[in-house]
Amino acid sequence: MSELIAASFIRDVPDFPKPGILFKDITPVLGDYAAMREVIDEISAFANTLKPDIIIGIESRGFVLGMPVAIELGIGFVPVRKLGKLPYNKIAEEYALEYGTNTVEIHDDAVQSGQRVLIIDDLLATGGTAAAAARLVERLGGEVVGFSFMIELEFLDGRKALAGYDIQSLISFD
Secondary structure, eight states, X not given: OOOOGGGGGOEEEETOSSTTOEEEEOHHHHTOHHHHHHHHHHHHHHHHHXXXXXXXXXXXXXXXXXXXXXXXXXXXXXXXXXXXXXXXXXXXXXXXXXXXXXXXXXXXXXXXXXOEEEEEEEEESSSXXXXXXXXXXXXXXXXXXXXXXXXXXGGGOGGGGGTTSOEEEEEEEO
């Protein structure tokens, strides 16, 4: 794929959320229609090849990317949220971050047995969050058909945590 216009809108923020982390800020992409349209079109094209029944977005930037893709495909959207943010019956998975641990949850009726699921998030780093989301889907009987990320930090080797799945990343940093 040719270099996305959106790549020029990624902003580096040093020492966020803690010292030593170089945060890749996508908010300039979100604020530019052409860049955001390009991202949604690329993810939607990938999604079409996988034929998902539902899109899952990981909190919170996965919501921003996943919802318009779900609308483009004419399918539903399900949020995977951080611990304590969902109001209904849920299941949880803990995972390791590049700078600690966290837990994600999904409603226990959000994915039906046999549903094909594409998981979307803004960034693939170590793969811990995405792998936890996949485990949630699989515990509910869904089939993860792939992952899509706007950004991949290749040096953190997150693809290892997602081995065996189809993975799209639009912008890579090594």
